[in-house]
Amino acid sequence: MKIVAPNYYPAFRCIADRCRHSCCIGWEIDIDPDAREAYRRIPGEFGARLNASIDDGEVSSFRLGEGERCPMLNQSGLCDLITALGEDTLCQICADHPRFRNYFADRTEIGLGLCCEEAARLILSQEEPMQLIFLEDDGADDEPNEEEANLLALRTALICIMQNETQPLAARLDRLLAAVNFTIPERDWAEVYRNLERLDSTWDHCLDLLVPRGLSDRPLDPFGGTSKEAKSMQRAWSNFTVYLLYRHLPGALNDDDIPGRVAFCVLSTWILAALCAAKSGCTLADCIDLARMYSAEIEYSEDNIAALLDALWKEI
Numbered sequence: 001m002k003i004v005a006p007n008y009y010p011a012f013r014c015i016a017d018r019c020r021h022s023c024c025i026g027w028e029i030d031i032d033p034d035a036r037e038a039y040r041r042i043p044g045e046f047g048a049r050l051n052a053s054i055d056d057g058e059v060s061s062f063r064l065g066e067g068e069r070c071p072m073l074n075q076s077g078l079c080d081l082i083t084a085l086g087e088d089t090l091c092q093i094c095a096d097h098p099r100f101r102n103y104f105a106d107r108t109e110i111g112l113g114l115c116c117e118e119a120a121r122l123i124l125s126q127e128e129p130m131q132l133i134f135l136e137d138d139g140a141d142d143e144p145n146e147e148e149a150n151l152l153a154l155r156t157a158l159i160c161i162m163q164n165e166t167q168p169l170a171a172r173l174d175r176l177l178a179a180v181n182f183t184i185p186e187r188d189w190a191e192v193y194r195n196l197e198r199l200d201s202t203w204d205h206c207l208d209l210l211v212p213r214g215l216s217d218r219p220l221d222p223f224g225g226t227s228k229e230a231k232s233m234q235r236a237w238s239n240f241t242v243y244l245l246y247r248h249l250p251g252a253l254n255d256d257d258i259p260g261r262v263a264f265c266v267l268s269t270w271i272l273a274a275l276c277a278a279k280s281g282c283t284l285a286d287c288i289d290l291a292r293m294y295s296a297e298i299e300y301s302e303d304n305i306a307a308l309l310d311a312l313w314k315e316i
């Protein structure tokens, strides 16, 4: 089996107490059965406190405290479980976050999710094109099945289109849609996004910036296009599309919706660009933060992705 990842993956380090949007706040944290059993065996005062912080329902989870903080997150922004017992004692979700995986017959693909602010900074500020590297390769000559091989070849071609910086970003996005013969319908996409499930009310304020119209006048070059900051911003948007293609196109192996998923990646980039354009004096750091929010609100929600795929296919 092979384990494949983007070339920036090994550089990721959680920034822990320096993180402004910690994944230990605001998210349900389920505990896998092995970790739950191990926690039951932890002795002493710390073990008692840990076990008293867990709700055991059908699935065990940490009981979030004030401000939806994980009870193990201390006021210094560090995890008491790691401090007291080491990283090896983390439950699977905490040890994994912000990693995601996609499984194929011959490989597992791993990546960093953009809802983590450090992953978002790392991914969107990459100046080199994303390439895939092998983290592990046991030398087995497994092959992807035909459907997987076709999808992986298409994804490689689409990522190449996005990474061709000799073309304007809008043209590259149009080529993605042309490659799968899809036209995004003109509709009030701001309204579509407003009707999706919400995680954090801050996202409402961002959506309020979107003008209530379609995306025919796409703001993909809102900053004049040639300044260093404008180029960084455009590269960030392009990195965002590549990230989405890498992560979400394999979902078509389950729902058979390659065109819709490519359109989802393009639409998401348009929305991110529109949000950046609408934010006065938007910097690369603002863009990265908007992408982080987009990720947490939209691409981490299967319901929201499904709703957008429906909206993309729906006749007006």
Ligand code: SF4
Pocket (backbone or CB within 6 Å): 013, 014, 015, 016, 019, 020, 021, 022, 023, 024, 097, 098, 115, 116, 117, 118, 119
């Ligand atoms: S969001 Fe990312 S950087 Fe922040 S605490 Fe979680 S893993 Fe670390």
